[in-house]
Amino acid sequence: MLSLKGIVAGYGGGSVLQGVDLECAKQTITCIVGPNGAGKSTVLRVISGLLRPSEGQISMDGEAIADRSPDEILRRGITQVPQSHALFPAMSVRENVLMGGYLIRRNRALLRERLDMVMERVPVVAARAHDNAGNLSGGQRRMVEIARCLMLDPKLILLDEPSLGLDPRSLSGVAGLIHELNAAGTTVLLVEQNVRLGLGLATHGVVMEGGKVRLTGTAAAIKDDPEIASLYLGGTSGSPTAPRPTARSKAEGPKTETTGV
Numbered sequence: 001m002l003s004l005k006g007i008v009a010g011y012g013g014g015s016v017l018q019g020v021d022l023e024c025a026k027q028t029i030t031c032i033v034g035p036n037g038a039g040k041s042t043v044l045r046v047i048s049g050l051l052r053p054s055e056g057q058i059s060m061d062g063e064a065i066a067d068r069s070p071d072e073i074l075r076r077g078i079t080q081v082p083q084s085h086a087l088f089p090a091m092s093v094r095e096n097v098l099m100g101g102y103l104i105r106r107n108r109a110l111l112r113e114r115l116d117m118v119m120e121r122v123p124v125v126a127a128r129a130h131d132n133a134g135n136l137s138g139g140q141r142r143m144v145e146i147a148r149c150l151m152l153d154p155k156l157i158l159l160d161e162p163s164l165g166l167d168p169r170s171l172s173g174v175a176g177l178i179h180e181l182n183a184a185g186t187t188v189l190l191v192e193q194n195v196r197l198g199l200g201l202a203t204h205g206v207v208m209e210g211g212k213v214r215l216t217g218t219a220a221a222i223k224d225d226p227e228i229a230s231l232y233l234g235g236t237s238g239s240p241t242a243p244r245p246t247a248r249s250k251a252e253g254p255k256t257e258t259t260g261v
């Protein structure tokens with residue numbers, strides 16, 4: 001569905017991404033993990049068109065999108081939920097969610113239909129529709145941030161650190177919503193510092209380091225391999241007592257990239 005090949009990108013002072021290859025199959029949840037500054041958020045920015053790569057190709061359902069503008073990419077069904085604090089606190093929850101439908105604002109019937117769909121999928125939007133977003137809890141705000149991006153009925157949702165600043169109860173609510181969206185057919189690509197949570201939620205994992213993809217595989221295989229956890233995740237992921245992956249799960253992934261370290 002989504003494919004990145006040889007992506008090189010940066011912010012003017014050298015390349016942050018140094019040849020990133022990444023694939024997300026339809027209806028998977030892929031989690032990118034890795035140390036601070038590895039380039040995880042930059043990958044999301046490149047996909048959503050906020051940052052143009054200097055080299056490489058990005059395709060969505062076979063169509064090249066690397067040179068498209070952010071709103072053209074939105075129209076192709078890719079929406080990004082930014083890192084926290086993305087709501088307007090003095091506006092109502094309903095108004096915040098409606099802003100996610102900016103691109104379809106002239107089609108009032110579709111806007112109404114989508115708002116109803118979003119309220120059904122994310123009940124806090126209906127329950128707190130007329131409250132100011134600033135009065136919501138952190139977990140509720142995150143739900144509304146995700147709800148807002150559903151107004152365009154995306155095929156692929158990009159989430160940057162959905163767990164940031166959330167207590168365990170809110171975390172499980174947000175994780176539940178991500179699962180529900182995925183079960184309803186949406187493909188998800190997320191970046192997570194909380195490795196355990198991110199890989200626990202995902203079907204596939206990608207480990208980045210120094211602007212490159214170091215490992216890819218099933219999330220379970222990456223999470224449960226103690227060697228990989230200590231080498232690439234600072235020993236913070238997986239279960240300390242987890243058995244080593246079987247030959248079968250090793251075969252399915254993770255696979256170490258052979259280029260550069």
Ligand SMILES: Nc1ncnc2c1ncn2[C@@H]1O[C@H](COP(=O)(O)OP(=O)(O)OP(=O)(O)O)[C@@H](O)[C@H]1O
Pocket residue numbers: 011016034035036037038039040041042043191193
């Ligand atoms: N807007 C920007 N302008 C200049 N440099 C940036 C900008 N955004 C990120 N960088 C730099 O790009 C590198 C990768 O940043 P990125 O945010 O992609 O990393 P990350 O893996 O998501 O890590 P983190 O979790 O710390 O955000 C870092 O060295 C960062 O300082």
